[in-house]
Amino acid sequence: MKKYLYGVDLGGTTVKFGLFSFEGNIIENFEIKTNTSDEGIAILPDIAKAILENMEKNNIIQNEVNGIGIGVPGPVSSGVVNRCVNLGWGIVDVKNDLEKLTGINVSVSNDANVAGLGELWQGGGLGYSNLVFFTLGTGVGGAVVVDNKVIDGHAGAGGELGHAPLMDVPYLCNCGKTGCLETVASATGVVRVAKDYLTHTDEPSVLRILEHISAKDVFDAAKANDAIGLKTVEYFGKYLGYICAVVAQTNDPEAFVFGGGVSKAGQIILEVVEKYFNQYAFYALRGKTQFKLATLGNDAGIFGSAYLAKQL
């Protein structure tokens, strides 16, 4: 009988694991270091070893494990990862290799996709089967979930909403394009926009006295009615809300869920994004689409990968 799931969140420095009951209760967390030397050749064997040791410790036999789900920091198509710069990987057939090493079925997806799936299963998206998730961190990641399945896409770019293009945004993105959503909606982006306002206006702002400005400083300033803080939050909300509207005309999800460091600003994010969403979206969607904060934090990855394992 299938009683257990393993969820694996593979990052550039740490691999996080969760042992879950088939129903979705977390039984145990553990982690190992990510060994990126020699083009990351030891990573999958290390993961297999950690899982097999955990099974032995808990007297779990192979037949009792429904599967291993794993989120990786790169584009995934049919279980194969195409370049993970953070891991030193080129093309790696994660599904096949990890199945051979463990004898257990494996399901693989991109880390942002997996986090979105975790939020749908047991986080801010609980109760929905169709949602779009944004991780608003140093960059912006995304996940598109339709009927409880994450959309990887044919080139592994499904949910890559950080690189959704914006026509009249002038900022250059790390990807080489100008005007990607993450140039204005990431933590870095919010700071960039605020600094631009500070440079190009004379308006007084509490932000002017800070040596280093963080995204949190900008949102705190906005909450205190600081003019530059408010302008920056409006700019952020306008473009994020706009992209949500285009995405809604595409998939019409039940909800948009926001996680990552920037989302810690809380309700202010939801309010400004929904305001602009309602301005740009089709009348049939206004007021119907939900806007929610993520709740799982750094555990979203192991939850989502465990859910991948459940779906096997």
Place this chain on the structure above:
Amino acid sequence: MKKYLYGVDLGGTTVKFGLFSFEGNIIENFEIKTNTSDEGIAILPDIAKAILENMEKNNIIQNEVNGIGIGVPGPVSSGVVNRCVNLGWGIVDVKNDLEKLTGINVSVSNDANVAGLGELWQGGGLGYSNLVFFTLGTGVGGAVVVDNKVIDGHAGAGGELGHAPLMDVPYLCNCGKTGCLETVASATGVVRVAKDYLTHTDEPSVLRILEHISAKDVFDAAKANDAIGLKTVEYFGKYLGYICAVVAQTNDPEAFVFGGGVSKAGQIILEVVEKYFNQYAFYALRGKTQFKLATLGNDAGIFGSAYLAKQL
């Protein structure tokens, strides 16, 4: 044994039917008038009668029919239609009502969604399982297909790409919003943009001597290197290619397929849309996503609805 499928394309003036083999060969086409009097109360009984009569004529028994698929001109969610202005309908439970009238399983979707599904099954999208379809007609309709299933969305707005918002387009849409994609990418939209160029520039153009300008005239002018024709086609391609890029960052489909009257302009459409797509899309997608013309014309609806019936 299930040997047959019925595909129904319900329009404001005509209901088109196709009888298909389960494998997807069309056996027979027929049609009836759409009776929209009395809030369209006779429409579903008329459809049931036409199908039952066709079964009797062809000696088909109920058990041999896998299902009836039907495309309707309005938003659909879980088999229920929410307002079809062209039919006089309010909220109609098409699935339930038509199943009661025929004793056969029914699957319902929006007409543009169904056309996209038809193109995927046997048209310009043959061989793909993930595509996005645009009908470029008087308005712009769309369909989003993921893993061979059409996405209706939670409010029936899945694939409503004609109302995808464009930030810097000034034209008012029939829906009440400014800057919907259909204000520039529909036949009406192409003419509107061309007229705007004619009014606001002095450039010579073959379009200046025409009493009535059609979208075909504009594309023909562009093919003959007419300055206003070329500018209009660039404008059309820029915004349609841009929306394709945002959609690709969302679902990363294998292909975009273009049908409807405007698409009869042919290769010029694909070239200009792909040019701007490549400018706006993520590097991983450039050159990988395919751009195709629809091939089924007005039959896309019965093909797609037959495919819905096959999926039951």
